[in-house]
Amino acid sequence: MTAPAAALPQEALDRRRRDLADVVWEAGASLRLTIPLLFLIAAACTLGTFANPENRPMTEIRAAIGHAWYFPAYVFFGLNDLFHSWWFVLLLVLLTLNLTACTIERLPRIFQIALRPNKRLADAQLRGIQHVIRLRAAVPPANAAAEAAALLRARGFTPELLEAGEGPEAGTAFVFAEKGRYSRFGVWIVHLSLFLILGGALAGRLWGKEGSIDVPQDGGTFDFIFRKTASGTVYKEPLGFTVRVDDFRLLRYTDGSPRSYESDLSVLGPGGRTIEEKTIRVGEPLVHGGWTFYQASYQADPSRDRVKIEVTELATRKKTTAKLEKDGAVTMPGGTVFKAVNYTDRFESLGPALQIERTAADGSRTSFWVFQRYPDFDARNRGGAYGLAFDGMEPFYETGLQVARDPGYLFWLAGCVVLFLGLTIAFYTSHRRLWLRVRPDGEVVLAGAAHKNKEAFAKFFADLAAALGKAKGLRA
Amino acid sequence: MDSAFLVEQPLFSATLAAYGVAAVAYGGTWTARRAWVARAATALLWAGVACNAALIGSRWVTAGRPPFKSLFESLVLLALCVAAVGVAIERLYGTRVFGVAAALGASGALLFALGKWDAEIVQLPPALQSAWFVPHVVVYFCGYAALFVAAVASGLRLVKPELTLRAGTALSGKVSLDAVAYDATRFGFILLTVGLFLGSVWAKSAWGDYWMWDPKENWALVTWLVYGAYLHLRKLKQWQGRRAALLSVAAFGIVLFTYLGMSALPTASESEHVYQGEG
Numbered sequence: 001m002t003a004p005a006a007a008l009p010q011e012a013l014d015r016r017r018r019d020l021a022d023v024v025w026e027a028g029a030s031l032r033l034t035i036p037l038l039f040l041i042a043a044a045c046t047l048g049t050f051a052n053p054e055n056r057p058m059t060e061i062r063a064a065i066g067h068a069w070y071f072p073a074y075v076f077f078g079l080n081d082l083f084h085s086w087w088f089v090l091l092l093v094l095l096t097l098n099l100t101a102c103t104i105e106r107l108p109r110i111f112q113i114a115l116r117p118n119k120r121l122a123d124a125q126l127r128g129i130q131h132v133i134r135l136r137a138a139v140p141p142a143n144a145a146a147e148a149a150a151l152l153r154a155r156g157f158t159p160e161l162l163e164a165g166e167g168p169e170a171g172t173a174f175v176f177a178e179k180g181r182y183s184r185f186g187v188w189i190v191h192l193s194l195f196l197i198l199g200g201a202l203a204g205r206l207w208g209k210e211g212s213i214d215v216p217q218d219g220g221t222f223d224f225i226f227r228k229t230a231s232g233t234v235y236k237e238p239l240g241f242t243v244r245v246d247d248f249r250l251l252r253y254t255d256g257s258p259r260s261y262e263s264d265l266s267v268l269g270p271g272g273r274t275i276e277e278k279t280i281r282v283g284e285p286l287v288h289g290g291w292t293f294y295q296a297s298y299q300a301d302p303s304r305d306r307v308k309i310e311v312t313e314l315a316t317r318k319k320t321t322a323k324l325e326k327d328g329a330v331t332m333p334g335g336t337v338f339k340a341v342n343y344t345d346r347f348e349s350l351g352p353a354l355q356i357e358r359t360a361a362d363g364s365r366t367s368f369w370v371f372q373r374y375p376d377f378d379a380r381n382r383g384g385a386y387g388l389a390f391d392g393m394e395p396f397y398e399t400g401l402q403v404a405r406d407p408g409y410l411f412w413l414a415g416c417v418v419l420f421l422g423l424t425i426a427f428y429t430s431h432r433r434l435w436l437r438v439r440p441d442g443e444v445v446l447a448g449a450a451h452k453n454k455e456a457f458a459k460f461f462a463d464l465a466a467a468l469g470k471a472k473g474l475r476a
Numbered sequence: 477m478d479s480a481f482l483v484e485q486p487l488f489s490a491t492l493a494a495y496g497v498a499a500v501a502y503g504g505t506w507t508a509r510r511a512w513v514a515r516a517a518t519a520l521l522w523a524g525v526a527c528n529a530a531l532i533g534s535r536w537v538t539a540g541r542p543p544f545k546s547l548f549e550s551l552v553l554l555a556l557c558v559a560a561v562g563v564a565i566e567r568l569y570g571t572r573v574f575g576v577a578a579a580l581g582a583s584g585a586l587l588f589a590l591g592k593w594d595a596e597i598v599q600l601p602p603a604l605q606s607a608w609f610v611p612h613v614v615v616y617f618c619g620y621a622a623l624f625v626a627a628v629a630s631g632l633r634l635v636k637p638e639l640t641l642r643a644g645t646a647l648s649g650k651v652s653l654d655a656v657a658y659d660a661t662r663f664g665f666i667l668l669t670v671g672l673f674l675g676s677v678w679a680k681s682a683w684g685d686y687w688m689w690d691p692k693e694n695w696a697l698v699t700w701l702v703y704g705a706y707l708h709l710r711k712l713k714q715w716q717g718r719r720a721a722l723l724s725v726a727a728f729g730i731v732l733f734t735y736l737g738m739s740a741l742p743t744a745s746e747s748e749h750v751y752q753g754e755g
Binding site for chain 1: 598599601605606665666669670672677680685687695701704705708709712741
């Protein structure tokens with residue numbers, strides 16, 4: 001502290017401190033802070049599309065650019081995960097504080113205007129009002145006011161008739177009417193919605209959890225998910241219950257492109273009892289116990305692909321079907337065993353084919369091929385008690401599930417809806433006010449103002465003034 | 477480009493022709509005194525809108541899905557939105573001053589589409605088969621069209637600041653270019669907000685996250701923030717004329733990049749937002 005400042009009396013010091021606080025507050029509650037913040041956040045988002053677009057974990061990034069001179073800065077500014085970096089969050093916090101300060105600074109005045117208007121027109125007010133015209137009354141003030149009120153009522157207003165009572169304005173009649181008071185709050189509804197949205201995002205960050213898991217399609221179960229942190233470490237997050245994947249289907253269009261992925265999920269309760277079942281698809285998740293299970297992806301597992309075969313007992317035409325993994329076998333009632341040993345998707349020009357090894361009841365082995373395109377081939381040509389048909393290959397999949405809980409999502413939803421409402425109110429409605437004063441000497445003043453959409457109001461006011469001028473008890 | 481395309485798709489040719497001639501006729505209204513020129517311009521723009529809507533309708537039926545998947549399809553939709561917003565502005569403000577821009581913008585989108593034409597109709601992957609798809613896309617494109625009009629009004633404001641809009645050809649009363657730019661931006665901003673919201677709800681239902689910092693999301697947010705800043709700046713005295721107009725034009729550059737520039741970004745190829753046939 002400099003010597004002269006130290007010499008200042010306590011009172012002056014306090015004032016200086018207050019001045020500083022005022023300056024900080026004024027800057028914080030100013031639009032001049034909002035705008036740079038908006039541009040900075042926009043610039044940060046732009047940078048975010050380039051900083052780590054592939055979302056690579058820090059370990060990989062270190063390996064790639066760890067030696068570079070700028071690497072310490074990269075780490076300091078958290079550019080691997082810019083949107084969760086301290087400075088990006090700081091920008092959002094500053095924006096929130098700015099928003100709060102602006103609200104506190106301006107809201108009381110708006111409440112004053114919207115909720116406690118000066119209903120009795122005073123001369124001092126006139127200069128601040130956009131539209132003012134003067135007329136003469138040919139009838140007593142109360143009658144003239146009633147006539148004007150009727151005109152306002154016809155235009156959808158609900159006018160209030162007021163008497164001045166005692167004092168200098170004794171005998172004067174006043175009319176006050178307004179529409180669209182809520183419009184004053186449009187901007188503040190928009191800002192409130194941003195609190196909801198940012199609050200929702202914060203809640204999601206603090207209490208939300210998400211992860212993923214790949215589960216075999218044939219009854220695989222899981223009671224945890226894998227969560228991945230920004231640094232690249234993966235850990236298990238328990239769900240608190242068990243989910244079973246009963247089946248997974250990949251449906252295709254005729255051109256072969258995927259039409260739908262779907263998984264049949266069962267939520268298991270105590271003792272393995274099924275307590276909830278649902279087929280989930282992309283866009284149709286399962287919600288249970290606060291967690292939501294999304295169909296996110298799938299992985300093929302060729303080592304577990306299965307072949308479908310149909311065995312016909314030639315004497316009785318009785319058919320048995322089976323799905324076999326590689327080296328899987330089906331045993332017939334008489335003891336004959338058919339084992340799938342080899343698959344090819346092109347057996348010369350005959351297409352997909354499957355090699356079967358037959359073990360008879362006496363232990364003797366033979367081997368032969370069956371063809372998907374020629375289902376009768378084996379029954380007609382090989383001879384024996386059974387005819388085999390190859391129904392094709394069924395690929396084996398693991399379904400890829402995304403699992404999340406986000407307590408902030410409802411805030412986000414509410415915030416977006418409120419934001420839309422607020423913008424609509426702020427942009428397309430206006431608060432319109434009309435005052436009429438009739439003095440005992442016959443002087444009539446009509447005043448009106450709209451806080452937005454002023455051209456439309458000017459027209460409305462001119463029409464109203466013309467109608468008043470033509471009214472029985474009034475003259476232009 | 478398949479040259480048979482113009483023959484096969486008379487609707488496309490009719491739409492393009494209507495917009496093209498409308499642009500010329502609207503240009504004529506700037507100098508011609510005859511009222512029929514102005515009326516013809518308006519009629520042509522309406523005819524273009526009708527053919528364009530029919531074109532989208534027919535492709536919708538042929539494809540058996542909303543035709544907003546490929547870049548070609550999105551450009552055809554954009555043309556419709558630009559022309560429709562042009563028609564709306566003409567009626568709202570009683571001026572034909574933006575007719576040239578709307579008709580040129582719409583025909584420009586169609587000409588660009590011609591170069592990106594995809595003969596083969598691709599099926600929708602699971603993530604795009606959603607009830608949110610059509611509203612999300614249509615709302616965004618109407619928003620882009622409104623912001624295009626705002627940018628045109630701002631651009632005119634920069635070139636001819638004293639120009640006001642006269643009815644018939646150009647202005648009834650005193651609607652200023654500045655006011656049109658501001659109105660169009662506010663309307664566009666609401667649509668950007670709704671589009672962003674619809675997209676996030678959709679993403680949540682498909683992938684479990686309403687916000688994933690996907691490049692398109694990111695740039696959509698940048699667009700939203702910049703227009704948000706524009707709307708705030710308009711409250712400051714020194715930002716109501718020329719500077720606001722400059723910002724409006726620059727902001728539309730960001731819109732264009734958000735629409736067409738995603739394929740230039742690293743890893744955008746994994747995004748559902750990069751159009752088939754883009755790049």
